[in-house]
Amino acid sequence: AQKVTQAQTEISVVEKEDVTLDCVYETRDTTYYLFWYKQPPSGELVFLIRRNSFDEQNEISGRYSWNFQKSTSSFNFTITASQVVDSAVYFCALSERNYGGSQGNLIFGKGTKLSVKP
C-alpha cells in the first residue's frame, strides 16, 4: 500500500539554524513522483518541488535542498540558515502513475509544523 510518513509532528528552531524535515514513503509502483508543499499561516498549499522516481539527484534551490534516496525510500528536505518566514507546515506527498486512477491523486503525509524563532 502507498503511504507517506512524516514522523516529526513539530519542530522548533532558532533563526539561522539548519533544519531537516524527514519524509519516508511506501509504494508498490516503480514509477512515481514525490512532492513537497508548504502551508504558511495564510492557508494555501504552495508547491516547492517535484521529483520523479528515476531521478535521484539531489536538488538545491537557494536555502532549500532535497535529498532523495530510493534505497531508504526517503525524500528529506533541508532548510539552511532558517528564517522566521520559513515558519509553516510542510507536507511531503507521493503520486503513483497507475494506482489510484489519477495522476493528481496525491498521498500526503500528516505534515511537519516548523516554527522558526527569532
Place this chain on the structure above:
Amino acid sequence: EAGVTQFPSHSVIEKGQTVTLRCDPISGHDNLYWYRRVMGKEIKFLLHFVKESKQDESGMPNNRFLAERTGGTYSTLKVQPAELEDSGVYFCASSQEGVWSPLHFGNGTRLTVT
C-alpha cells in the same frame, strides 16, 4: 495570473444542514481536484475533474457529497446533509495539461459542523 480561489473561507453549519463550497481554478487549467483534511489527519484526495467530466471520484466518502463542474470552469462541492465528521478543511487544486503537472492549491474552506 489569479490563483485558485475558494469560497467561502469559513463556514459553520449545524448537523443536517446543507453547505456548498465553490472553487475557481486557474484560468486554462482543465484539471481540478478536491482534497480534504480532517483535524489531525492527512490531506486526502476526494475527486478529480478533467474539464467537466469526473475522472476519478474514488475518494468521495459517501453519497452525501456531490461535486459538479459546470462547463468545465468553476466547481462546487455540496454536502447534504452535513454530519459532524465532515468538519475539516476542504482544498481545491488545479493543474495544466501534461503528465505530472504540479497542483496549484487554493487557501481552502474551513468547514465546521456543530
